Structures are given as structure tokens and as C-alpha cells.
Amino acid sequence: MMATNMISNPDKIREIIDKCDTCYVGMVDERGNPYVLPFNFGYQDGSIYLHMAPQGKKIGVLKNNPHVCVAFSTDHELFNRHAHVACSYGMKYRSVLAYGKAEFIEDYDEKVRIMNVTMRKYTGKDFSYNAPAIHNVCVCHIHIEKIEGKLSGYF
Numbered sequence: 001m002m003a004t005n006m007i008s009n010p011d012k013i014r015e016i017i018d019k020c021d022t023c024y025v026g027m028v029d030e031r032g033n034p035y036v037l038p039f040n041f042g043y044q045d046g047s048i049y050l051h052m053a054p055q056g057k058k059i060g061v062l063k064n065n066p067h068v069c070v071a072f073s074t075d076h077e078l079f080n081r082h083a084h085v086a087c088s089y090g091m092k093y094r095s096v097l098a099y100g101k102a103e104f105i106e107d108y109d110e111k112v113r114i115m116n117v118t119m120r121k122y123t124g125k126d127f128s129y130n131a132p133a134i135h136n137v138c139v140c141h142i143h144i145e146k147i148e149g150k151l152s153g154y155f
């Protein structure tokens with residue numbers, strides 16, 4: 001069995017999140033069924049930011065029930081103790097789970113700020129946007145209520 005460690009240090013949690021280019025947002029639909037989607041994201045000061053087209057299943061799901069669980073994972077590395085023994089194989093990883101509530105942002109300037117948190121993550125730059133682009137994008141602020149990190153195989 002590979003040793004695992006839980007992480008609560010915010011800097012270490014941030015390091016893991018910053019290495020990820022995708023997060024997986026777990027939602028609960030109107031029937032109580034799970035709905036999980038991959039998203040690009042921004043992360044700053046204990047908040048996760050998502051942006052999305054203003055239509056599609058996810059919009060109705062999140063408006064009906066804003067509770068989400070967001071998963072991040074990185075540094076995946078297959079290892080084995082004995083190449084010929086299946087149960088000696090495992091995966092090293094670093095991962096984070098964030099639980100919180102999604103709020104749709106309507107304020108124009110706040111949407112621009114959030115889009116730049118996301119764009120900075122992927123490009124290292126701020127951008128200016130034309131008004132229709134901002135009006136036509138849905139922006140979600142996920143207020144994190146609980147966050148946990150986990151290492152497996154790393155120390």
C-alpha cells in the first residue's frame with residue numbers, strides 16, 4: 001500500500017491547484033443525480049472561478065442547486081513494486097477537493113476581473129474585452145467552504 005498524507009497547508013494546496021489545467025466540478029441535478037463536468041478555471045484567495053456559455057444543462061443544474069465539489073489532481077505517476085504483480089501497481093498523485101457554493105456574477109467589472117484571473121493562469125497576461133463578450137459569458141464564483149489536499153507516494 002502506498003503511503004498517503006492529507007494536506008491542510010494553504011500554500012501546498014495552492015501549489016497543487018496551480019499545476020492543474022482542468023478541474024472537475026461535481027454538481028447535483030434536479031433529480032438528485034450527479035453531474036460532473038471538466039472546466040478550465042481561475043483560483044485566487046480561496047475562490048474558484050469558472051466561465052461558461054450562457055446555455056446548456058450546467059446552467060440549470062447550478063442555478064437549481066449551487067452546491068459543488070471540485071476535484072483537482074496532478075503529478076500522476078504509475079509505479080510498481082513487482083512488474084509482474086498487478087496489485088503492486090499504484091499511482092502517485094497530488095490532489096485537492098474543494099467543497100463550496102457557486103454564485104453567478106452579474107456585475108460587469110467583477111466579470112472582467114474574474115476573466116483576467118483565469119486568463120492570467122493560462123497565459124500570464126491580463127486582457128481587455130469587448131462588452132458583448134462579457135455580456136455573453138456566464139461567470140461563476142465558487143466560494144470555498146472546505147478544502148482538503150492529499151498526497152499519495154510523495155513526501
Ligand SMILES: Cc1cc2nc3c(=O)[nH]c(=O)nc-3n(C[C@H](O)[C@H](O)[C@H](O)COP(=O)(O)OP(=O)(O)OC[C@H]3O[C@@H](n4cnc5c(N)ncnc54)[C@H](O)[C@@H]3O)c2cc1C
Nearest residue numbers: 021022037038039040041050051052053055056057058059
Ligand atoms: C479540458 C476541458 C475544459 C473545459 N473547460 C470548459 C470551460 O471552462 N467552460 C465551459 O463552459 N465548458 C468547458 N468544457 C466543456 C464542459 O465540460 C461541458 O462539456 C460544456 O460546458 C457543456 O456542458 P453543459 O452542461 O452545458 O452540456 P450540454 O451542452 O447541455 O450537453 C448536454 C449533454 O451532453 C453531455 N455532455 C456535456 N458535457 C460533456 C462532456 N464534457 N463530455 C461528455 N459529455 C458531455 C451530457 O450528458 C449532457 O447532458 C471543458 C471541457 C474540457 C474537456
